[in-house]
Amino acid sequence: MKIDPNSSKDLSAQIAQAIRDAIISGQLPVDKRLPSEAELAEQFDVSRPTVREALKRLAAQSLIRTQRGATGGAFVNRLTFEDAYGQQITTSTLLLSMNAVSFETACEARYALERACAPLSAERRGADHLATMRAEIHRQGQPGLSDEAFCASDVAFHRALVDGAGNPVLSYQLAGAVEAMQPLMNMITFTARSREEIIALHTSIADAIEHAAAPAADTALSALQRYTVQLARDVIAERAARSG
Amino acid sequence: MKIDPNSSKDLSAQIAQAIRDAIISGQLPVDKRLPSEAELAEQFDVSRPTVREALKRLAAQSLIRTQRGATGGAFVNRLTFEDAYGQQITTSTLLLSMNAVSFETACEARYALERACAPLSAERRGADHLATMRAEIHRQGQPGLSDEAFCASDVAFHRALVDGAGNPVLSYQLAGAVEAMQPLMNMITFTARSREEIIALHTSIADAIEHAAAPAADTALSALQRYTVQLARDVIAERAARSG
DNA sequence: CGAATTCATTTGTCAGACATTTAAAAACCT
DNA sequence: AGGTTTTTAAATGTCTGACAAATGAATTCG
Numbered sequence: 001m002k003i004d005p006n007s008s009k010d011l012s013a014q015i016a017q018a019i020r021d022a023i024i025s026g027q028l029p030v031d032k033r034l035p036s037e038a039e040l041a042e043q044f045d046v047s048r049p050t051v052r053e054a055l056k057r058l059a060a061q062s063l064i065r066t067q068r069g070a071t072g073g074a075f076v077n078r079l080t081f082e083d084a085y086g087q088q089i090t091t092s093t094l095l096l097s098m099n100a101v102s103f104e105t106a107c108e109a110r111y112a113l114e115r116a117c118a119p120l121s122a123e124r125r126g127a128d129h130l131a132t133m134r135a136e137i138h139r140q141g142q143p144g145l146s147d148e149a150f151c152a153s154d155v156a157f158h159r160a161l162v163d164g165a166g167n168p169v170l171s172y173q174l175a176g177a178v179e180a181m182q183p184l185m186n187m188i189t190f191t192a193r194s195r196e197e198i199i200a201l202h203t204s205i206a207d208a209i210e211h212a213a214a215p216a217a218d219t220a221l222s223a224l225q226r227y228t229v230q231l232a233r234d235v236i237a238e239r240a241a242r243s244g
Numbered sequence: 245m246k247i248d249p250n251s252s253k254d255l256s257a258q259i260a261q262a263i264r265d266a267i268i269s270g271q272l273p274v275d276k277r278l279p280s281e282a283e284l285a286e287q288f289d290v291s292r293p294t295v296r297e298a299l300k301r302l303a304a305q306s307l308i309r310t311q312r313g314a315t316g317g318a319f320v321n322r323l324t325f326e327d328a329y330g331q332q333i334t335t336s337t338l339l340l341s342m343n344a345v346s347f348e349t350a351c352e353a354r355y356a357l358e359r360a361c362a363p364l365s366a367e368r369r370g371a372d373h374l375a376t377m378r379a380e381i382h383r384q385g386q387p388g389l390s391d392e393a394f395c396a397s398d399v400a401f402h403r404a405l406v407d408g409a410g411n412p413v414l415s416y417q418l419a420g421a422v423e424a425m426q427p428l429m430n431m432i433t434f435t436a437r438s439r440e441e442i443i444a445l446h447t448s449i450a451d452a453i454e455h456a457a458a459p460a461a462d463t464a465l466s467a468l469q470r471y472t473v474q475l476a477r478d479v480i481a482e483r484a485a486r487s488g
Numbered sequence: 489c490g491a492a493t494t495c496a497t498t499t500g501t502c503a504g505a506c507a508t509t510t511a512a513a514a515a516c517c518t
Numbered sequence: 519a520g521g522t523t524t525t526t527a528a529a530t531g532t533c534t535g536a537c538a539a540a541t542g543a544a545t546t547c548g
Contacts (some may be wrong), residue, residue: 013303051295053297056297057301060302061305078343079338090268090305091323091328093330094323101413109417117356117361167349170356170357172339173421179437
């Protein structure tokens with residue numbers, strides 16, 4: 001393999017891309033051991049620190065894992081759904097916080113995706129998913145629950161709804177949408193009144209899922225979306241009034 | 245800032261996490277310049293190569309960018325939707341190829357999400373989105389089109405449908421689902437007969453979007469999903485018969 | 489034969505050096 | 519004085535060489 005030393009990119013970036021391409025194309029199968037750092041350095045005709053920087057780039061994307069010792073080295077990592085969840089959540093969170101995405105836009109995307117899961121969840125959810133939803137609703141009604149705990153419970157409720165669809169690819173896609181919204185949601189659920197309303201809507205959703213009533217679930221989710229957006233508008237308007 | 249040299253993790257991983265947390269929490273705003281590598285090395289009490297490995301990890305996630313020269317350094321990067329698309333596509337592709345996700349599961353997730361976009365797209369799509377969809381349908385009918393080109397056109401068609409919803413967060417989420425399916429789709433669209441059927445369904449979808457007929461779009465998308473799944477089943481069955 | 493030890497391999501970390509890029513400061517010429 | 523060229527300083531990019539630490543395998547010893 002060869003690397004262009006006159007490219008605009010770093011050597012380590014080029015090497016990382018070359019290895020990444022080999023992994024994506026299947027040339028390097030899962031659990032395959034890469035050559036040692038010294039061997040890679042010789043193959044690419046660069047120094048070991050440069051190879052190491054390339055490997056760290058790949059490790060940051062969970063594409064490889066490394067092990068020390070005699071039989072150690074860098075191995076192609078099987079990307080698990082859990083790894084992917086984490087990356088998706090980090091990326092989605094930063095995307096929303098850094099790009100001035102309006103609350104309504106984020107909310108619309110989230111509920112559109114969630115409504116897509118609802119019919120599948122109504123059809124297939126297990127007893128455990130329903131039990132989780134009920135338990136989280138109960139927790140949300142506890143007096144003295146902090147805003148952070150309420151939002152975490154809210155996330156858990158919606159995760160259970162999504163997981164009920166029994167499709168890990170969908171769960172992965174939704175993880176980012178649901179969890180990345182949490183910081184934004186934190187701003188608008190600080191009054192006791194809004195909690196009551198949200199709990200009532202959650203109950204409607206759980207009822208619909210329990211009775212495999214997909215249209216009712218869709219209706220309740222739409223209502224929750226409308227209510228959430230309205231709350232956000234009120235909060236923003238009140239803030240503007242107070243500061244203006 | 246301090247780092248635990250006895251942790252199970254690499255020093256560079258710990259340092260990367262510390263800086264990542266600072267970015268996510270907002271302590272380090274967009275375009276803020278990080279201390280120089282030499283200063284970071286002193287602050288964390290490690291060597292410069294270790295700091296560099298940490299920075300490369302962050303660069304791999306598009307969290308920072310670096311610039312050489314007198315006023316250069318590492319800057320907190322604004323994560324663009326485009327960057328996020330790319331990461332999402334890479335992650336989704338590997339997730340599907342490494343985890344023995346069934347074609348049907350992936351297909352279900354993709355069409356569930358796409359059907360979630362369709363009503364919004366029917367309501368809001370611009371003339372450009374519709375024009376793109378029509379142009380791609382026309383291309384798909386050209387004789388002598390390679391399988392790869394047909395699939396690329398298929399992706400472009402569905403991207404236009406999704407982008408028509410006018411919600412960048414949705415487009416971002418769907419990018420992974422649609423593009424990651426392309427390698428899988430490549431396997432099943434190699435006969436002229438299947439192309440005709442797919443083109444007919446694409447036309448139904450475009451018609452529905454043009455006339456803001458959300459239910460019709462949903463029906464056509466469902467039909468396309470069913471047809472795709474059936475094609476995949478046939479292809480798999482035929483392969484089993486030929487090899488068995 | 490089994491347990492302890494040695495050994496070789498590989499990643500993790502460090503120190504120091506030089507190359508390259510870049511913008512600002514200084515010097516210079518008109 | 520003004521504009522151009524040169525110099526300089528600061529920062530990242532890369533290399534060399536070395537040592538530490540972990541780990542499995544080979545070896546030695548009881």
